[in-house]
Amino acid sequence: MTTNLTLAGIVAQKHTFILPLDYSKPEGETINVFARELVSAENQHKNLPFLVYFQGGPGFGAVRPAANDGWIKRALQEFRVLLLDQRGTGLSSPISAASLSHLNAAQQAQYLSHFRADNIINDAEAIRRQLTDNQTWSILGQSFGGFCVLKYLNDAPEGLKEAYITGGIPSLTRTADDVYHATYQRVLAKNADFFKRFSDAQALLNTLAQYITDHEVTLATGERLTVEMLQLLGVNIGMEHGPESIYYLIEQALITTANGTIVNPLFLTQFSQYLDYNTNPLFALLHESIYCQQNASNWSAHRVRQHYPEFNYSAGKPFLFTGEMIYPWMFEQFANLIPLKTAANAIAQKQDWPALYQPKKLTNNKVPVAAAIYSEDMYVEMRYSLETVAQVANLNYWLTSEYEHNGIRMDGERIFDKLIAINRGSQLR
Structure with a gap:
């Protein structure tokens, strides 16, 4: 046709x-x-x-x-x-x-x-x-x-x-583990560049991370906003004009109203437009498999992250963005990934991927x-x-x-x- x-x-x-x-x-x-x-x-x-x-x-x-x-x-x-x-x-x-x-x-x-x-x-x-x-x-x-x-x-x-x-x-x-070890190091360098360029970004993100930890904040797409999801915005900072767009987004995340500080409705609407996991689930489902040749990924990015504890945010620590990584918890937090959680685990455990x-x-x-x-x-x-x-x-x-x-x-x-x-x-x- x-x-x-x-x-x-x-x-x-x-x-x-x-x-x-x-x-x-x-x-x-x-x-x-x-x-x-x-x-x-x-x-x-x-x-x-x-x-x-x-x-x-x-x-x-x-x-x-x-x-x-x-x-x-x-x-x-x-x-x-x-x-x-x-x-x-x-x-x-x-x-x-x-x-x-x-x-x-x-x-x-x-x-x-x-x-x-x-x-x-x-x-x-x-x-x-x-x-x-x-x-x-x-x-x-x-x-x-x-x-x-x-x-x-x-x-x-x-x-x-x-x-x-x-x-x-x-x-x-090279295996997925090799790829993610290299990628985490690249993401660390991009974080350093981001926070050097935007001198108040660390304070803005720490304040926002604390707010969404203390309050239940719901995105326009219906999910609860978590710190881990906030870190995912880092998938954009390796693009030309990406750091600027993310900075301008977080700059207006919190606003003061007569009833106190709230998360800006504009932020709640725009946030999900910077992430593709709900709209393009195949990206999350198959991303790690592109590196698999007769071996399983076993959630490679999630496992390798443990070698880079600076990405595991907690109050009082510097906030860091993550990058182009897929994590198993995403299939518990993103509405359009939740129904695919069991299939995603099966894909992560699949060992008989053909050689590429x-x-x-x-x-x-x-x-x-x-x-x-x-x-x-x-x-x-x-x-x-x-x-x-x-x-x-x-x-x-x-x-x-x-x-x-x-x-x-x-x-x-x-x-x-x-x-x-x-x-x-x-x-x-």
């Missing part, structure tokens, strides 16, 4: 594909996978090659463009862009507690096991064969999308002409790959990315401190242009 619509300077076509849930059982249960095809108005009748975009996450639908700008503007000069809603996200059979309510917890966990990068790549390959008459195409992955790019290079390089990665080169071999990468195979990679690695990235450890660069043939990179993790959102046209120049062997501009 296809539907056309026109955006600002872009002609967009909507595609929905019916694909197997489990590719080992192609005649079994199916899911819908949605993709939006973009082409510039002036190129709409040209036979241009495709560039497929893999969104960060896991668990988030592809960007919904409003105008011909950023990396999309650069891409549309020579490509048709395909914005893929990865399975379980956006309009691709989206995952929620409601959508899984007909299954028991064990069935939910089994169903969710089909939503990792391996099947995202299976979907992409099925779509490529349908949409391009089996022609090769180019791919671009941001953050977790970069993990998908490496998986594509590993599993189906014959479908690729070239590949691009921004802020998302995974380790090929074959390092020996990637040492013979023939597909040109250009990557932007951000040296200050809070979410993807630079050292591990550089380890992978040394293991993957034909992967050239640009290491820069100019951008945070969301660089492609902030300056995508320039970043993608540089990566194209790298892949084409041109001088960087």
Whole structure:
């Protein structure tokens, strides 16, 4: 099924594909996978090659463009862009507690096991064969999308002409525990920078933490606000403009009224807009599994946190934000995660995750790959990315401190242009 619509300077076509849930059982249960095809108005009748975009996450639908700008503007000069809603996200059979309510917890966990990068790549390959008459195409992955790019290079390089990665080169071999040890240290550095930049933020957060400890404060989404939830705002401080937005939020958290100090209703409404756990439960359910290869995560971030007790807040201690970590208590505190608690525990204990990468195979990679690695990235450890660069043939990179993790959102046209120049062997501009 296809539907056309026109955006600002872009002609967009909507595609929905019916694909197997489990590719080992192609005649079994199916899911819908949605993709939006973009082409510039002036190129709409040209036979241009495709560039497929893999969104960060896991668990988030592809960007919904409003105008011909950023990396999309650069891409549309020579490509048709395909914005893929990865399975379980956006309009691709989206995952929620409601959508899984007909299954028991064990069935939910089994169903969710089909939503990792391996099947995202299976979907992409099925779509490529349908949409391009089996022609090769180019791919671009941001953050977790970069993990998908490496998986594509590993599993189906014959479908690729070239590949691009921004802020998302995974380790090929390291465990989730390795990743979180590195990440906690990165988050500590981002905290130090945050509290240095905003000199009254520590006092504001200590006062707010004490208030919500002493009073039952209910968010607009119905949950009780806890100190642990407040710490989760730190997932934003590794983004460009993220620290500013969080500071301005906490700056107005408490207000004085005729009846005394209360939590600002504005804060209670905006707080949940900075966290995605209720709206994108797949992110919480599968985040740790993206690092699992024939081993269980066993709530890695929660266990590793015990090596960094400074994150365990109590009155009189400095307040610290946490980062992109998933904790088991989240499935007791967030309304839309509570029904999935048992399934989440089963996923955390799952030991038979298939291997994601074959390092020996990637040492013979023939597909040109250009990557932007951000040296200050809070979410993807630079050292591990550089380890992978040394293991993957034909992967050239640009290491820069100019951008945070969301660089492609902030300056995508320039970043993608540089990566194209790298892949084409041109001088960087």
